[in-house]
Amino acid sequence: MSPLALAWQQFRFERRLFWRNPSAAFFNFALPLLFLVLIASAFGSDDDELDILLPGIAGMSVLATTFTALAFGLTVLREDGILKRIRGTPIPTWSYLTGLLASAVLNAFLQVVLIVLIGHLVYGVAWPVDPPLLLAFTVLGVACFASLGVAFSHAIPNEDAAPAYTNAVFLPLIFISGVFYSEDDLPAVLRAIADALPLKHLIDGLSQAIVGGGGDAGTAAAVVGAWALAGILLAVRFFRWE
Amino acid sequence: MSELAIEVSNLHKSYGSLEAVRGVSFDVRRGEVFGLLGPNGAGKTTTVEILEGYRRRSAGEVWVLGHDPEVRDRGQQQRVGIVLQSCGFYPRVTVREAVEHFAKAYPRARDPAGTIALVGLEEKAEARTKDLSGGQRRRLDLALALIGDPELVFLDEPTTGFDPAARRTAWGVVRRLKDLGKTVLLTTHYLDEAQALADRVAIVKDGRIVAEGPPDQLGHGRSRYRVAYFSNGRRVEHQTDDPTELLHRLTRDALARGERLDGLEVTRPTLEEVYLHLTADADSV
Numbered sequence: 001m002s003p004l005a006l007a008w009q010q011f012r013f014e015r016r017l018f019w020r021n022p023s024a025a026f027f028n029f030a031l032p033l034l035f036l037v038l039i040a041s042a043f044g045s046d047d048d049e050l051d052i053l054l055p056g057i058a059g060m061s062v063l064a065t066t067f068t069a070l071a072f073g074l075t076v077l078r079e080d081g082i083l084k085r086i087r088g089t090p091i092p093t094w095s096y097l098t099g100l101l102a103s104a105v106l107n108a109f110l111q112v113v114l115i116v117l118i119g120h121l122v123y124g125v126a127w128p129v130d131p132p133l134l135l136a137f138t139v140l141g142v143a144c145f146a147s148l149g150v151a152f153s154h155a156i157p158n159e160d161a162a163p164a165y166t167n168a169v170f171l172p173l174i175f176i177s178g179v180f181y182s183e184d185d186l187p188a189v190l191r192a193i194a195d196a197l198p199l200k201h202l203i204d205g206l207s208q209a210i211v212g213g214g215g216d217a218g219t220a221a222a223v224v225g226a227w228a229l230a231g232i233l234l235a236v237r238f239f240r241w242e
Numbered sequence: 243m244s245e246l247a248i249e250v251s252n253l254h255k256s257y258g259s260l261e262a263v264r265g266v267s268f269d270v271r272r273g274e275v276f277g278l279l280g281p282n283g284a285g286k287t288t289t290v291e292i293l294e295g296y297r298r299r300s301a302g303e304v305w306v307l308g309h310d311p312e313v314r315d316r317g318q319q320q321r322v323g324i325v326l327q328s329c330g331f332y333p334r335v336t337v338r339e340a341v342e343h344f345a346k347a348y349p350r351a352r353d354p355a356g357t358i359a360l361v362g363l364e365e366k367a368e369a370r371t372k373d374l375s376g377g378q379r380r381r382l383d384l385a386l387a388l389i390g391d392p393e394l395v396f397l398d399e400p401t402t403g404f405d406p407a408a409r410r411t412a413w414g415v416v417r418r419l420k421d422l423g424k425t426v427l428l429t430t431h432y433l434d435e436a437q438a439l440a441d442r443v444a445i446v447k448d449g450r451i452v453a454e455g456p457p458d459q460l461g462h463g464r465s466r467y468r469v470a471y472f473s474n475g476r477r478v479e480h481q482t483d484d485p486t487e488l489l490h491r492l493t494r495d496a497l498a499r500g501e502r503l504d505g506l507e508v509t510r511p512t513l514e515e516v517y518l519h520l521t522a523d524a525d526s527v
Contacts (some may be wrong), residue, residue, distance in 0.1 A: 001346055013335075020334040041463050088294060088326065090390070091347045206344030241255035242296075 003095045010099025028107050032061040051211040054119045058177035059203035061111035062141040066104050068166045069151030075162045084242040108142045134209035142204040144224050147231030152240040198227040247425040253302035262288040264449035268485045275426040277440030285449040323392035325383045325400050333372035348390030359384045362411045377408040394425045433514045444454040452520045460516050471503035
């Protein structure tokens with residue numbers, strides 16, 4: 001079987017595993033949608049709020065399906081010795097990682113599509129104003145947070161620590177990056193931190209693409225792209241099989 | 243094709259100031275079952291993991307099926323099967339799914355169902371791996387190592403944690419591998435396992451090989467024959483390098499006294515005695 005076919009087999013295997021893991025399915029799919037529905041139901045009459053919420057939840061979903069899922073998942077795979085087992089087989093490294101990452105990437109895309117659909121069909125938000133830009137920012141966001149997730153897994157010492165490590169990043173980040181409310185409402189210190197990190201900029205880009213508002217798309221792309229490069233370098237440099 | 247499946251010469255491995263392997267040399271012939279025997283921490287696993295390509299050596303030369311294992315090579319990995327000492331499974335897949343998944347990585351994979359049967363897991367084929375017992379997980383390790391129909395199989399303590407029946411099954415599998423012409427490198431700290439399975443054994447202690455040879459010849463020239471009998475209800479024991487002469491003298495004297503040497507026995511040292519003797523010697527060096 002060619003390396004590409006092996007990557008495809010690994011991807012299919014990862015998909016099967018994903019749906020058998022109820023907590024992964026919950027945190028990747030159910031939780032962001034739950035936030036969307038609850039908050040939109042509370043403030044649904046306010047179009048401005050929906051214009052902030054929809055791109056915000058989309059950005060949060062990219063974060064959850066790539067960064068959190070991979071940082072957590074790779075730590076478990078490494079600590080359980082599954083990476084070491086893979087290393088002892090003829091499955092090429094890139095085939096394995098491609099299959100593994102592609103599964104996370106698919107989750108991110110599915111989730112962004114679901115959010116746009118729910119926003120339009122349930123809450124009457126207009127279709128995205130710039131679909132190519134939406135695609136571009138989703139790709140960029142996925143590259144950024146997937147590589148940062150792989151890199152972050154290297155810093156997590158063991159399985160027991162994984163939920164604490166990932167949530168210590170995930171929860172503060174979504175609250176300061178303008179997922180639920182406009183970032184302008186935050187104190188200057190928190191705003192400065194959010195501006196240095198990639199999630200706020202991903203949400204700016206998604207916001208431009210979905211509702212045609214928010215921060216400058218060029219700046220957003222530059223910051224997310226820079227983090228993506230850093231993430232890829234760190235992910236490769238410190239990769240551990242065991 | 244070389245007659246040797248594995249060639250190791252003057253292998254060294256250090257972790258910082260700790261020297262785990264200090265100049266190990268041995269060869270494994272094709273079709274041979276070779277046992278690395280030694281206590282925990284002797285350097286067996288480090289040695290095997292260098293051969294498997296998991297670790298880089300500090301010094302020495304290593305050839306596995308004619309390849310340097312430090313150079314990762316897909317063709318090479320397709321010819322080798324590995325049972326690691328501890329290594330996990332995807333918890334939410336069944337035994338059959340795991341075996342079928344890994345089968346895809348090999349060009350000439352064995353039949354998955356037949357391989358599951360070979361290791362005696364057919365009744366658990368539809369069980370998820372997280373529901374397997376320790377011994378069953380080890381058998382799945384073995385099935386995954388064999389699924390690619392490898393020429394060379396590394397078994398790092400393959401029966402640790404097995405109940406006696408499972409050990410017999412595993413031993414049967416190793417013997418069948420040998421019958422099929424496979425080369426097996428086995429590490430174990432069970433003496434009876436080395437004795438039962440290995441054509442040749444190297445005893446490893448503190449990162450060095452302290453003895454090497456077929457298990458039944460290992461004690462030659464090192465440990466002596468033991469001659470024991472009962473005299474007036476008390477056990478008398480002699481050690482000798484020349485049991486013929488000693489027996490002649492003992493029986494001649496006994497006959498002269500009109501005494502029977504009850505329970506007379508001449509025993510060669512067991513591998514266990516050789517092992518304990520050698521590892522004790524290494525301690526005092």
